Amino acid sequence: MKRIAILGSTGSIGQSTLSIVESYPERFAVSSLAAGRNLDAAHTQCMRWRPTVVSLANEELAADLQRRLRRDGVSGTEVVWGTEGTVRAATLPKVDFVVSAIVGVAGLQATYEAVRAGKTIGLANKEAMVAAGEILTAAAREKNVALLPIDSEHNAVHQCMRAGRRSEVRQIWLTASGGPFRTLPLSEFDKITVEQALRHPTWVMGRRITIDSATLLNKGLEIIEACRLFNLPPSAVKVTVHPQSTVHSLVEYVDGSLLAQISVTDMRLPILYALSYPERVESDLRFDMETLSDLHFEAPDFQRFPCLRLAYEAAEKGGAHAIALNAADEVAVAAFLERVIPFRGIPATIEEVLETTSETHPATIQEVLALDCEAREGAREVLSRRFAARRG
Amino acid sequence: MKRIAILGSTGSIGQSTLSIVESYPERFAVSSLAAGRNLDAAHTQCMRWRPTVVSLANEELAADLQRRLRRDGVSGTEVVWGTEGTVRAATLPKVDFVVSAIVGVAGLQATYEAVRAGKTIGLANKEAMVAAGEILTAAAREKNVALLPIDSEHNAVHQCMRAGRRSEVRQIWLTASGGPFRTLPLSEFDKITVEQALRHPTWVMGRRITIDSATLLNKGLEIIEACRLFNLPPSAVKVTVHPQSTVHSLVEYVDGSLLAQISVTDMRLPILYALSYPERVESDLRFDMETLSDLHFEAPDFQRFPCLRLAYEAAEKGGAHAIALNAADEVAVAAFLERVIPFRGIPATIEEVLETTSETHPATIQEVLALDCEAREGAREVLSRRFAARRG
Numbered sequence: 175m176k177r178i179a180i181l182g183s184t185g186s187i188g189q190s191t192l193s194i195v196e197s198y199p200e201r202f203a204v205s206s207l208a209a210g211r212n213l214d215a216a217h218t219q220c221m222r223w224r225p226t227v228v229s230l231a232n233e234e235l236a237a238d239l240q241r242r243l244r245r246d247g248v249s250g251t252e253v254v255w256g257t258e259g260t261v262r263a264a265t266l267p268k269v270d271f272v273v274s275a276i277v278g279v280a281g282l283q284a285t286y287e288a289v290r291a292g293k294t295i296g297l298a299n300k301e302a303m304v305a306a307g308e309i310l311t312a313a314a315r316e317k318n319v320a321l322l323p324i325d326s327e328h329n330a331v332h333q334c335m336r337a338g339r340r341s342e343v344r345q346i347w348l349t350a351s352g353g354p355f356r357t358l359p360l361s362e363f364d365k366i367t368v369e370q371a372l373r374h375p376t377w378v379m380g381r382r383i384t385i386d387s388a389t390l391l392n393k394g395l396e397i398i399e400a401c402r403l404f405n406l407p408p409s410a411v412k413v414t415v416h417p418q419s420t421v422h423s424l425v426e427y428v429d430g431s432l433l434a435q436i437s438v439t440d441m442r443l444p445i446l447y448a449l450s451y452p453e454r455v456e457s458d459l460r461f462d463m464e465t466l467s468d469l470h471f472e473a474p475d476f477q478r479f480p481c482l483r484l485a486y487e488a489a490e491k492g493g494a495h496a497i498a499l500n501a502a503d504e505v506a507v508a509a510f511l512e513r514v515i516p517f518r519g520i521p522a523t524i525e526e527v528l529e530t531t532s533e534t535h536p537a538t539i540q541e542v543l544a545l546d547c548e549a550r551e552g553a554r555e556v557l558s559r560r561f562a563a564r565r566g
Numbered sequence: 567m568k569r570i571a572i573l574g575s576t577g578s579i580g581q582s583t584l585s586i587v588e589s590y591p592e593r594f595a596v597s598s599l600a601a602g603r604n605l606d607a608a609h610t611q612c613m614r615w616r617p618t619v620v621s622l623a624n625e626e627l628a629a630d631l632q633r634r635l636r637r638d639g640v641s642g643t644e645v646v647w648g649t650e651g652t653v654r655a656a657t658l659p660k661v662d663f664v665v666s667a668i669v670g671v672a673g674l675q676a677t678y679e680a681v682r683a684g685k686t687i688g689l690a691n692k693e694a695m696v697a698a699g700e701i702l703t704a705a706a707r708e709k710n711v712a713l714l715p716i717d718s719e720h721n722a723v724h725q726c727m728r729a730g731r732r733s734e735v736r737q738i739w740l741t742a743s744g745g746p747f748r749t750l751p752l753s754e755f756d757k758i759t760v761e762q763a764l765r766h767p768t769w770v771m772g773r774r775i776t777i778d779s780a781t782l783l784n785k786g787l788e789i790i791e792a793c794r795l796f797n798l799p800p801s802a803v804k805v806t807v808h809p810q811s812t813v814h815s816l817v818e819y820v821d822g823s824l825l826a827q828i829s830v831t832d833m834r835l836p837i838l839y840a841l842s843y844p845e846r847v848e849s850d851l852r853f854d855m856e857t858l859s860d861l862h863f864e865a866p867d868f869q870r871f872p873c874l875r876l877a878y879e880a881a882e883k884g885g886a887h888a889i890a891l892n893a894a895d896e897v898a899v900a901a902f903l904e905r906v907i908p909f910r911g912i913p914a915t916i917e918e919v920l921e922t923t924s925e926t927h928p929a930t931i932q933e934v935l936a937l938d939c940e941a942r943e944g945a946r947e948v949l950s951r952r953f954a955a956r957r958g
Contacts, residue, residue, distance in 0.1 A: 333729050333823060333825060334729065334825065336728055336729040336730070337725050337726065337728040337729055337825070337827075338728070338846045339845075339846070342845070342846040347855055412855070414855055414858070421826075424828070424855075426853070426855070427846050428846055428847065428848040428849070429835065429838055429839060429842070429846045429847055429848065429849045429851065430829050430830060430835055430849050430850075430851035430852050430853055431725060431827055431828070431829050431835065431839065431846070432827065432828040432829060432853055432855070433725060433726065433729070433825055433826070433827055433828075434813075434825070434826040434827075434828060435729075435823055435824065435825055435826075436816070436823070436824040436825075436826060437822050437823045437824060438822060443821065443822055443823065446821055447821060447823065450821070453731075453734070454730045454731070454734040454819050454820055454821045454823070455820065455821055456820040456821065457820070457821045457822050458822075459821065459822035460822050461818070461822055461824055463739055463804070463806055463816075463818070463824070463863070464865055466806070466863040467862065467863060467864065468860055468861065468862050468863075469860065469861040469863075470859065470860050471855070471858040471859060471860075471861075472859065473856055
């Protein structure tokens with residue numbers, strides 16, 4: 175029986191994880207939940223799963239949940255809050271496996287502490303590896319902890335890497351759907367609307383990640399994540415555009431063999447894989463080979479998607495630049511969604527922030543957070559300087 | 567240093583194996599060769615590789631080669647002949663690895679003796695596994711010997727199977743190019759000529775295997791081979807038609823993940839893989855991902871290709887039926903190449919032979935050979951009865 179802490183239990187990955195736990199009650203149990211701000215969902219999850227610890231975003235929400243649970247006669251669930259609460263949920267002694275699916279500060283700190291506490295990590299939080307990957311992987315090595323990727327691309331790479339030794343990998347190929355603008359003429363990029371950018375062809379996801387898929391910045395973050403997870407230089411992490419999202423990624427070995435992973439586009443599959451690893455568990459997530467017809471691949475267009483180039487540059491420099499890439503993008507995407515900046519303002523903002531970022535490598539999570547904060551400041555400054563006219 | 571015996575050194579697999587040995591002199595060395603009837607090629611190979619033992623088809627050829635080597639001042643190469651000679655080449659004490667690439671009796675006996683002698687086997691001889699797979703795999707289990715497939719499909723399966731445990735495999739998918747008649751209307755199958763059937767779209771191979779690729783009987787033999795190599799029931803060995811021959815096969819795991827292997831269509835790659843296993847060795851056999859554009863897959867048409875159905879039936883029954891499938895096909899293909907029977911006469915002949923085959927499971931190579939002989943007789947009898955008019 176694996177006892178699981180789910181950081182981000184009310185989000186999409188959290189819910190998928192709970193549906194897996196529900197399907198395999200003999201294998202997995204929920205020990206703790208970190209649920210953020212969604213009080214109703216947190217309450218429902220507590221009633222269903224009776225976790226030992228549940229953490230909410232702040233003291234007020236925690237007190238509310240505490241009242242509700244008391245009213246319902248639920249005892250035995252400790253309600254905590256904030257970053258400290260999330261860390262407590264992640265490091266509970268009886269927890270074996272931590273699903274890290276919270277973005278932002280709380281997720282970062284809790285994931286780090288979970289690694290330090292020797293928990294196996296299922297990483298759905300891309301940001302954590304981009305911002306603090308150097309620190310997290312060093313801690314994981316020290317504690318001999320497995321960092322198992324839960325996003326579909328890195329999970330695919332993890333699977334394909336089992337067909338050889340790490341030293342026998344020549345390079346890896348992350349597949350990218352290409353987003354909604356893969357074939358849009360470059361001349362029309364200036365007219366891209368928020369609605370168009372939110373229409374992702376294959377995956378249904380949150381708003382920021384959907385925009386990041388349209389700019390391919392998401393693939394850029396995955397490049398950095400891959401470098402860190404698999405200890406590869408950026409030059410060994412390639413991107414191939416594959417609109418069907420059927421092949422989730424490929425690993426190329428030194429002998430010339432490529433291994434590819436194919437499956438349905440359902441996050442429950444990588445979650446199940448990570449939770450069960452090193453075993454594989456029977457599931458009904460079947461890919462119907464009879465429906466497989468044509469798979470298209472093409473090289474990514476760096477002119478159309480400058481975010482890819484920026485990501486490779488940030489991956490090469492690492493440290494503060496990787497942090498700045500992610501932070502500046504988050505600020506720029508928010509501004510795009512608020513219609514303050516155009517679509518092409520996203521890479522423009524990131525590029526300007528990266529240019530003024532100094533080459534430093536944080537040694538602690540606190541330093542990571544400080545650099546993240548600094549980059550966000552920088553991005554806001556760029557936005558107000560360059561796009562002030564629009565706002566006014 | 568791995569010391570290698572190559573059974574079938576002058577054939578296409580043998581030559582590719584020698585080119586691999588040539589490229590990695592620090593890893594591989596040639597200990598013995600079995601060269602068949604091609605005296606000139608055998609002579610050249612002896613001059614280049616100076617094997618300890620070389621075997622030819624018969625005493626006369628062996629005496630010829632002996633004379634030539636003496637004339638050239640070559641000593642230290644023992645020249646032997648026949649099945650016994652091939653067995654000697656395969657079981658030489660210093661040999662570590664036997665490449666089994668001879669079809670027919672000599673290959674079968676020598677491969678079996680090599681397994682019994684504890685040599686690692688690189689299997690390019692599909693026939694051996696089809697006719698005597700039950701005996702060979704039992705001997706391999708007993709002697710704890712690895713049977714490493716050298717043909718591209720099974721080699722791909724072997725690679726993909728490293729991403730999980732054997733018990734976690736749900737089924738495998740062998741890819742088939744579909745041959746030259748994949749899209750030919752069924753109504754035109756009666757008019758297929760030898761020249762058309764010899765035109766294979768992706769691989770350049772021998773004449774029988776090219777015809778077998780056109781009838782898909784070759785894929786049928788591979789289904790049986792796969793059942794035996796990977797200990798799978800026929801229902802767990804599927805076929806998907808993939809005209810580009812870029813994906814060489816896939817393994818589907820119980821969790822819903824499929825692993826696929828992709829590489830250039832060059833036999834040196836599976837040979838290198840088998841020779842190096844469990845390592846992977848750097849090679850220049852690079853697959854250019856930038857050239858990857860569209861991969862097509864479709865379900866095989868059992869109406870157009872009745873050989874597939876016959877192969878599944880033979881796979882279910884095993885033993886004598888698998889032997890008869892292969893033997894009857896060889897006889898029928900020879901008759902087709904001699905323009906004695908039409909293209910559709912090939913499955914018709916096989917079907918009739920299978921119908922009169924009794925369900926027996928040979929326990930020795932001698933019994934295998936007797937059943938093989940019997941099936942060939944049966945096939946000739948069917949041919950003379952059904953197609954006598956044409957011949958005359």
